[in-house]
Amino acid sequence: MTALAKNLADIGYMDTLAAGNSPLHRLDPRAKLFTTFLFIVAVVSFGKYEISALVPFFLYPVFLIGFGELPAGYLARKILVVAPFAFLVGVFNPLLDRQILFQLGPLGVSGGWVSFFSILTRFALTVSAALALLSLTGMNSICEALARAGFPRAFVVQLLFLNRYLFVLTGEAERLSRARALRSSGRTAMGFKVFAQIVGRLLLRTLDRAERVYRAMLCRGFDGNIPIVEFSRIGSRDILFVSAWSVLFALFRFFNVSLILGEAATGLLK
Amino acid sequence: MSHHIVEADKLHYSYPDGTAALSGVSFLIAQGESVALVGENGAGKSTLLQHFTGCLFPSAGVLKVGGLVAEKKNLSALRRAVGMVFQNPDDQLFMPTVFEDVAFGLRSLGVAGAELEEKVTGALEVVGAAHLRSLPPYRLSQGEKRAAAIAGVLAMSPDVLVMDEPTSSLDPLSRRRLMNLLKTFKHTKIIATHDLDFALELCERTIVIHKGVVTADGPTREVFSDDGLLKRSSLERPASLLHGR
Numbered sequence: 102m103t104a105l106a107k108n109l110a111d112i113g114y115m116d117t118l119a120a121g122n123s124p125l126h127r128l129d130p131r132a133k134l135f136t137t138f139l140f141i142v143a144v145v146s147f148g149k150y151e152i153s154a155l156v157p158f159f160l161y162p163v164f165l166i167g168f169g170e171l172p173a174g175y176l177a178r179k180i181l182v183v184a185p186f187a188f189l190v191g192v193f194n195p196l197l198d199r200q201i202l203f204q205l206g207p208l209g210v211s212g213g214w215v216s217f218f219s220i221l222t223r224f225a226l227t228v229s230a231a232l233a234l235l236s237l238t239g240m241n242s243i244c245e246a247l248a249r250a251g252f253p254r255a256f257v258v259q260l261l262f263l264n265r266y267l268f269v270l271t272g273e274a275e276r277l278s279r280a281r282a283l284r285s286s287g288r289t290a291m292g293f294k295v296f297a298q299i300v301g302r303l304l305l306r307t308l309d310r311a312e313r314v315y316r317a318m319l320c321r322g323f324d325g326n327i328p329i330v331e332f333s334r335i336g337s338r339d340i341l342f343v344s345a346w347s348v349l350f351a352l353f354r355f356f357n358v359s360l361i362l363g364e365a366a367t368g369l370l371k
Numbered sequence: 372m373s374h375h376i377v378e379a380d381k382l383h384y385s386y387p388d389g390t391a392a393l394s395g396v397s398f399l400i401a402q403g404e405s406v407a408l409v410g411e412n413g414a415g416k417s418t419l420l421q422h423f424t425g426c427l428f429p430s431a432g433v434l435k436v437g438g439l440v441a442e443k444k445n446l447s448a449l450r451r452a453v454g455m456v457f458q459n460p461d462d463q464l465f466m467p468t469v470f471e472d473v474a475f476g477l478r479s480l481g482v483a484g485a486e487l488e489e490k491v492t493g494a495l496e497v498v499g500a501a502h503l504r505s506l507p508p509y510r511l512s513q514g515e516k517r518a519a520a521i522a523g524v525l526a527m528s529p530d531v532l533v534m535d536e537p538t539s540s541l542d543p544l545s546r547r548r549l550m551n552l553l554k555t556f557k558h559t560k561i562i563a564t565h566d567l568d569f570a571l572e573l574c575e576r577t578i579v580i581h582k583g584v585v586t587a588d589g590p591t592r593e594v595f596s597d598d599g600l601l602k603r604s605s606l607e608r609p610a611s612l613l614h615g616r
Contacts, residue, residue, distance in 0.1 A: 113507070
C-alpha cells in the first residue's frame with residue numbers, strides 16, 4: 102500500500118468512527134456543526150500575538166474526543182500530517198517581525214515568534230475540532246447539515262462526491278503508478294514527463310467516469326437534488342449543547358481566562 | 372397497444388464524430404422475456420443499452436418501451452420503466468452508504484419514512500445484501516457491489532431490467548449467485564454479455580449484433596450452435612455446447 106492509499110484508508114476510518122453511539126454521536130449534526138463553526142470563528146478572531154487566551158479553547162476538542170470516545174492518538178497523528186501547512190504559513194514570521202515583545206529572563210521574545218506559535222495553536226485547535234466533528238458526525242450528516250443551513254446545494258453535492266470518489270480515484274492512481282513501476286526496471290523516480298502523462302491519463306479516466314456516474318444518476322431520476330439523510334427534530338439536548346458552548350466560547354473570547362486564573366493562583370501564593 | 376414491451380424499429384445512431392454505432396437495429400421483446408444481447412467489442416451493444424434509458428436518442432428509427440416512445444418528453448417515465456445495471460458498479464453506487472444508494476431513486480420519487488425503509492430493506496434482502504446496508508461502497512467486494520447496484524435498481528420496481536456485462540469481474544461463486552438470483556426475477560430482462568454460458572443458462576433468446584446491425588435473433592441454443600454466424604460475429608461456442616457437435 103502506498104502512503105497515499107494508507108492515508109485515505111485512514112479517512113475512511115473516520116466514517117467508521119462516526120457510526121459510534123456515544124451521547125455526542127447522537128446529537129443532531131446541525132448542533133455540532135454550528136457549535137464547531139462558532140468555535141472556529143472565536144479562535145481565529147483573536148489578535149495575532151494572542152496565545153494565552155487561546156489555551157482555554159482546548160477544552161472543546163478535548164471534550165469532544167473524551168466524551169465521544171474517539172481515539173486521541175489517531176486524531177493527533179492526523180493533525181501532525183497536516184501540520185506542515187500551518188508550519189509553512191508561520192515559519193517566516195520570526196524573520197520578518199523582529200520587534201522584541203517581552204523578555205523571558207535574558208531572552209528577548211520577538212513578535213514573530215509569538216505570532217508563529219499563535220498560528221500553530223490556532224491550527225491545532227481548529228483542526229482538532231474539525232476532525233473530532235467529522236469523526237462524531239460523518240461526512241454525510243455534515244453535508245446534509247450544511248445543506249439545511251442554506252449552503253448551496255451544488256457545493257454540498259460536490260463535497261459528498263469528493264468523499265465517495267476519492268477512494269476510486271486513488272485506486273486508479275495507484276494502479277497506474279504500479280503499472281509504471283512494474284515496467285521501469287527498478288528506477289524509482291518517476292520523471293516529470295511520465296508523471297505528466299499519468300496525471301493526464303487520470304484526468305481523462307476521471308472525465309469518462311464522471312460521465313458514466315452522471316448517466317447512472319439520471320437513470321435513477323436525478324434532478325439536481327440529492328436527498329441525503331433524514332434528521333430527527335432538534336431536541337433539548339441539542340439546544341443545551343449549543344447554548345452551553347456558546348456561552349463558554351463568549352467567556353473565553355472576551356475574558357482572558359488563563360490570565361485571570363494565573364493571577365488568582367499567584368494572588369493565593371502571595 | 373401491442374403486447375410487446377420493447378420495440379426497436381430501424382434504430383440508427385451515429386456518434387458526433389461520425390462513427391456509426393447502430394445502422395438499422397430492429398427487434399421486438401415480449402413481457403417477461405429474457406434476452407441476451409451479444410456481439411464483439413464495439414458491435415454497438417452499449418450504445419443500444421444507452422438508448423433504453425434515454426441517455427442517447429436514435430438519429431433515426433423509433434424505440435418504444437412499455438408503449439412509451441424514447442424521446443425527451445417521456446424521459447422520466449422511461450427511466451422509471453427501465454432499470455439499468457451498469458457494467459462497473461462503482462459508477463452506479465455514488466451515494467455514501469449502501470442504504471442511501473438504494474434509497475436514492477426512491478427518494479427522487481418522493482418515497483420517504485417507513486415506506487422507504489421497507490422498500491430499501493426489501494430490495495437488499497432480495498439480493499442478499501441486507502447486512503451491508505450501512506457500509507460505504509468502497510468497503511464492498513466486487514460481488515457485493517454488484518448486488519448493491521442491483522438492489523438500487525430493483526427498489527424502483529422497473530418493468531424492464533437492462534444489464535451491461537453483469538458477470539464481468541465476478542468470481543465463479545459470485546457469478547453463480549448472481550445467476551441464481553436473476554433466475555428468480557420475473558422482469559423482462561435484456562442482458563448484454565460476453566459470457567455465453569451465462570446467456571445460455573439464463574436467456575431463452577439471443578440477439579447477435581455485429582457492426583451495428585442484428586445478424587441473428589432466435590433461441591439461444593440455436594444461435595450458439597451456428598458456427599459460421601458465431602465466427603462472423605467474433606464469438607465462439609460456449610463450453611457447454613462443445614460436446615454436442
